[in-house]
Each structure stands twice: as C-alpha cells, then as structure tokens.
Amino acid sequence: MAVFVTRRIPAEGLRVLSQAGGCLVQQWDSEEPVPRAELLAGVAGKRGLLCLLSDRIDREVLEAAGPGLKVISTMSVGFDHLSLDEIKKRGIRVGYTPDVLTDATAELSVALLLAACRRLPEAAEQVKNGGWTTWKPLWMCGYGLSGSTVGIIGLGRIGQAVARRLKPFGVKKFLYTGTCPKSECAAEFAAEFVPLTRLAEESDFVVVTCALTPATQGMCNKDFFGRMKKTSVFINTSRGAVVNQDDLYDALAHGQIAAAGLDVTTPEPLPTDHPLLSLKNCGMVSDIYCQLSVRAGSDSAAHRECHVCHEKHHGSAGSQQPAGRAARGAHAPRAAAVTARAPLPQSSRTWRSLPWRSLVDQSCASSPLQQHASGACGEGTVL
Numbered sequence: 001m002a003v004f005v006t007r008r009i010p011a012e013g014l015r016v017l018s019q020a021g022g023c024l025v026q027q028w029d030s031e032e033p034v035p036r037a038e039l040l041a042g043v044a045g046k047r048g049l050l051c052l053l054s055d056r057i058d059r060e061v062l063e064a065a066g067p068g069l070k071v072i073s074t075m076s077v078g079f080d081h082l083s084l085d086e087i088k089k090r091g092i093r094v095g096y097t098p099d100v101l102t103d104a105t106a107e108l109s110v111a112l113l114l115a116a117c118r119r120l121p122e123a124a125e126q127v128k129n130g131g132w133t134t135w136k137p138l139w140m141c142g143y144g145l146s147g148s149t150v151g152i153i154g155l156g157r158i159g160q161a162v163a164r165r166l167k168p169f170g171v172k173k174f175l176y177t178g179t180c181p182k183s184e185c186a187a188e189f190a191a192e193f194v195p196l197t198r199l200a201e202e203s204d205f206v207v208v209t210c211a212l213t214p215a216t217q218g219m220c221n222k223d224f225f226g227r228m229k230k231t232s233v234f235i236n237t238s239r240g241a242v243v244n245q246d247d248l249y250d251a252l253a254h255g256q257i258a259a260a261g262l263d264v265t266t267p268e269p270l271p272t273d274h275p276l277l278s279l280k281n282c283g284m285v286s287d288i289y290c291q292l293s294v295r296a297g298s299d300s301a302a303h304r305e306c307h308v309c310h311e312k313h314h315g316s317a318g319s320q321q322p323a324g325r326a327a328r329g330a331h332a333p334r335a336a337a338v339t340a341r342a343p344l345p346q347s348s349r350t351w352r353s354l355p356w357r358s359l360v361d362q363s364c365a366s367s368p369l370q371q372h373a374s375g376a377c378g379e380g381t382v383l
C-alpha cells in the first residue's frame, strides 16, 4: 500500500510511519513545498496522501491519484486547501490536526495585539535610530486594553483561547460574530453575539480567528474598515484571504484604523516591497508552525504540543542547525531522545521509501499524523 508525503516532516513523524508495516512511503524530502508537477506525479496510484496547507488538493490532484486514494491527512489546523466537495464525492477520508496550535496561535495573537497597540516595533526602531531623545508626554502613546471592547470574529477554539488571555487585561466587553451564537462558550466571557457591522463599529480591538470559507473570504473589506474606530487595532491570525489587503492598506495608510498585526497574508510571504510592509502601524510576523512553544525538561501540554515540530526545535543529535535554532539550547535534554540522522542540506531532495502500517486499516478512522502529533488532541479527527 503506497503513501505520498508532500514535505520533509519531523523525524519522529517519519519514525511513526516507518515503524508501521505494509505500506511504502514516498516523500518529497524538502523544506520547500512540493512543486505541482511532482505532487501530481507523486500521488499517482497512492492509497494515502499526507499533505500540508501549502498543497492545494483539488480535482486535478485527486484525478492524478486515481481511484485507489482512500485517505488524506493534512498536517494543519485549517483545511481550506482541500477541495472537500471533490474529496467527499470520492469517499476519501480526511484527517487534520485541530488544537495543536491553539495555545501558540492565541499567544501569538495576543503578542501581535500588544505589540500593535503599544507600538513596540516603532518604539524599538526609535531606540535604534536615535529618535528617542528624551521623555515626552505625548510621544508614542498607545491604545490600552483596560476598559476596552474586544471583538472576536470566530469564537472557536482559538478565539476562545484569545479571549481567555485578554480578559485579565481588564477588557470591559467581548463581542463575537460567526455562523451562529455559541452561548455555552460565550458565557465564560459574557461575550455578546453581534452582526459583523456592529462588531466593527463598537470594538476597540478586532481579532480575526475564523476559518477561511466562501462566506469569510474578503470579509474584512473597505466597508468593514470604514466602520471601525480610528483608534481601533486589527489583528488577523486566521487566513490572509479573510482580509481585502488593499482595503487594509488604505485604512492603515489613511488613519481609518490605528494599527494592525498579522501573521497571515496573501500571498505568504508578501514580496518584501509590498506596500503593507512600508507602514509603521502594520506589524507582521511569519506564520506559526515554526513558532510552537517548547519547554525543556517538562511534560507539560506545551511540551507535548511541540511534538509536531520536534526536530525543528530540539534538533537531531549532531545536526548542524542554523544559529537561531541552536541558540534555543534549552531544549538539549530532549535532543537525545530524537533519532540522529544525517542532516540533509536545504537543497537536497531525495525520495524515501518506508513501510507504513497506519494506512493499512482501510477504515482509516483517524489521521496517523494526528495520533502522533499531539496527545492533547486525543482521538484522531476525521472530517
């Protein structure tokens, strides 16, 4: 039984696959996304596909795979890159990895929000360029959370985790919007379900944590930003396509809103000369799979969470890592637990064949990746 893996995944993940029997795994063993032609060739005749959010799995891919494809497992929380209609039509089971990034995304959302409202990147720049000359009462004033109204677009797992973290800052009111009210979750924050327009008008902080769907695509547009207060801060950690970027640029450049913080854009990454990157009031960081939290010598949830990117954070014993990663030396105790393998140069792309038991079971009731990925996830999740 044959499986195609579309990217270099953590060594521990491959070990899970290799310890299982009965299947052959073919892998695009690179840090870079698999080129479309290689994806189409790689998936041909396969029973299973393990992909990432950068792989568009549409009719063309499914046709290239042929009728033998029975399961798709995506190592991602979002699944907007999967053409679910086409997949369902063919009776293919899908697994994904919800919850592995909930805490990390919530922390990053709060970090972006605080950085934007307290203008941290600008202030840091002023320290470096000599702009900070003396203490000035009206200089670098920001926008506080205390007594504020926070509007959350999409009060799902991540939206709730954001609200939970923001509440102790003295937020006065939470608003939320989405497909339907979620009274039970909302009760924890006394959050009020409101239409999008009201959320835009009344919120001092808007945090977008919804899924990308046809209904949410381009939802934060000229009309939306036009309704926001001039002192409001906009945070998006969901998907870039939820926002009309030209409209966001105009709103930021013309002072329609105060600031924005993003870890998602269209495309990702933005070209370095993109107008949004020229704005002082727009903070941007890279997307989050590379930013999972780790903690040395602990078996905490945060630690389990980083199993997804074990090799990245802990490093293979003896591997030559870039300084940035090596500098996270606090993870050394765990390094010994990771199977050493010769580091491959970035540019190296080789095919691997490994046995994989997990897909033998044709019911494929859970995603092998997900079972591996997070104890916190519990049961594999199948769409």
Ligand SMILES: O=C(O)[C@H](O)CO
Binding pocket: 053, 075, 076, 077, 078, 079, 101, 238, 287, 288, 289
């Ligand atoms: O969908 C996901 O897994 C996340 O957006 C990755 O950052």
